[in-house]
Amino acid sequence: MNARLSLALACCVLAAAAPAAAKDKGAPAASGEEVACLGVFGPGSSEAMLIETFGADNVVTGTVPGPEGTELIATTVFPDDPERIMEFGWFDEENFTRLSYVELSPSQTAPGGVRIGQTVAEVEALNSEPFQVGGFWWDYGGYANIESGNLAQLEGGCHLSIRFSPSDDYPEDIDVTSVSGEVQVSSDDPLLAEIDTRVQVLTLGYPWPDDLPMPQY
Numbered sequence: 001m002n003a004r005l006s007l008a009l010a011c012c013v014l015a016a017a018a019p020a021a022a023k024d025k026g027a028p029a030a031s032g033e034e035v036a037c038l039g040v041f042g043p044g045s046s047e048a049m050l051i052e053t054f055g056a057d058n059v060v061t062g063t064v065p066g067p068e069g070t071e072l073i074a075t076t077v078f079p080d081d082p083e084r085i086m087e088f089g090w091f092d093e094e095n096f097t098r099l100s101y102v103e104l105s106p107s108q109t110a111p112g113g114v115r116i117g118q119t120v121a122e123v124e125a126l127n128s129e130p131f132q133v134g135g136f137w138w139d140y141g142g143y144a145n146i147e148s149g150n151l152a153q154l155e156g157g158c159h160l161s162i163r164f165s166p167s168d169d170y171p172e173d174i175d176v177t178s179v180s181g182e183v184q185v186s187s188d189d190p191l192l193a194e195i196d197t198r199v200q201v202l203t204l205g206y207p208w209p210d211d212l213p214m215p216q217y
Contacts, residue, residue, distance in 0.1 A: 032107065032108070032109060033108075033109060034109045034110070034111060034112075034113065035104060035108050035109065035110055035111060035204070036111065036155075036156065037111065037154060037155065037156025037157065037158035037204060038156050039053075040053050040054075041099075041102055041158075041204060042099065042156060042158075043098065043099050043157060043158070043206050043209070044098075044099070045088065045097075045099040045102075046090075046095070046096060046097040046098075046099075047059065047061055047075050047088075047090075047096035047097070048096075050075055050077055050088060054077050054078070058077055058078050058079075059075060059076075059077055060075070060076050060079050061073065061074070061075040061076075061096060062074075062076075064076065064087060067139055067140070068139050072089065072093075073089075073090070073093045073096075074087050074088060074089045074090070075087070075088040075089075075090070075096060076088075078105070082106070083105060083106050083107045084105045084107055085105050086102055086103060086104060086105050086108075087101075087102065087103040088101070088102045089101045089102070091206075091208060091209060091212055092212065098209055098212060099206055100205065100206060101161075101203050101204065101205040101206070102203065102204050103201060103202070103203045104116075104202045104203065104204065108202075110160050110162075110202045110204070111154055111155075111160055111204075112126055112127075112150060112151045112154075112160065113126050114126060114151070114160065114162060114199060114202060115199065115202075116198075116199050116200065116201070116202055117198055117199060118198060118199045119193065119196075119197065119198055120133065120164060120187050120192045120193070120197050120198075121187075121193060123144070123151075123162065123187070123199065124187045124188065126150060126151060127146060127149035127150050127151040127152075128149045128150045129148065129149040130186050130187045130188045131144055131145060131146040131147070131148075131149065131151075131186075131187050132144070132145040132146075132147075132184040132185065132186060132187070133145070133164055133179075133184070133185045133186075133187055133192065133197070134182075134183070134184060134185075135179050135180050135181045135182060135183035135184070135185060136164075136165065136166055136176075136179055136180060137180055137181065138181055138182065141181075142163045142164045142165050142200065143161060143162070143163050143164075144161075144162040144163070144164065144187075145184065146162075157206060157207075158204045158205060158206050159204070159205045159206075159207075160202065160203070160204060160205075161201075161202070161203040161204075161205055162199055162201075162202060163199070163200050163201040163202075163203070164192075164197050164198065164199055164200060165197065165198065165200035166179075166192075166195035166196060166197045167195060167196035167197075167198075170194065170195040170196060171194075174191070174194055174195060176191070176195060178191065179191055179192065179195070
C-alpha cells in the first residue's frame with residue numbers, strides 16, 4: 001500500500017471524533033486551547049497558509065518517516081521546538097495543498113479535550129463510555145477505535161486519531177500477551193492502567209477529496 005494511503009488509513013479509519021470549538025476566522029489555537037478543524041487545520045490548508053500564519057522561518061517541507069519504514073512528503077511547523085512541533089501532510093503533494101492530516105503538538109488540546117499524556121481512563125471519561133484500543137508493539141498498534149460516545153463525531157469533516165502507548169518501564173512480571181499485536185482491547189481493561197498506557201500521538205485527518213483522482217498503482 002502507498003505510504004500516503006497507509007497513513008491516511010491509520011489517521012482516519014481508527015479515528016475518534018469530537019465536536020470542535022468554533023473560531024471566527026479559523027485562527028490557530030493558542031497553547032493549550034482546543035484546536036478546531038478549520039483554518040490552517042482545515043481541509044483547505046496549504047503550505048502557503050502555514051507560512052503566512054507561522055512565518056517562513058518556522059515552516060519546513062521535506063521528507064519525513066512514514067508507516068512501515070516508508071517515507072513521505074510533509075510540512076513541519078516549529079521543527080526545533082518539541083512542545084510546538086506539528087506535521088502537516090498533503091493529498092496534493094506537488095502543490096502542498098489539500099490537507100490530509102496534521103499531527104498535533106504536545107502543547108495543544110485536540111477537539112473534545114484530549115491531550116497527549118492523558119491516560120486511557122481520562123480519555124474514556126471524556127468520551128463518556130468505553131471504547132476499543134488496538135494492541136501494541138506493531139506499526140499500527142495503539143489506535144483508539146471510538147464508535148460511540150462524546151468523541152464519536154467531529155465538526156468540520158475531520159477525524160481525530162488517538163494513539164496510545166504503554167510505559168517503556170512497566171513491571172517485567174506483568175503478562176502483556178492480551179494487549180499485544182493485532183487485537184482489540186476494551187478501554188476499561190485494568191491491564192492498560194497497570195502498564196501506564198497514555199496518549200502518545202494526536203492526529204486530525206481528512207478523507208480523500210472527491211474531486212482529486214486516486215493514484216494508480
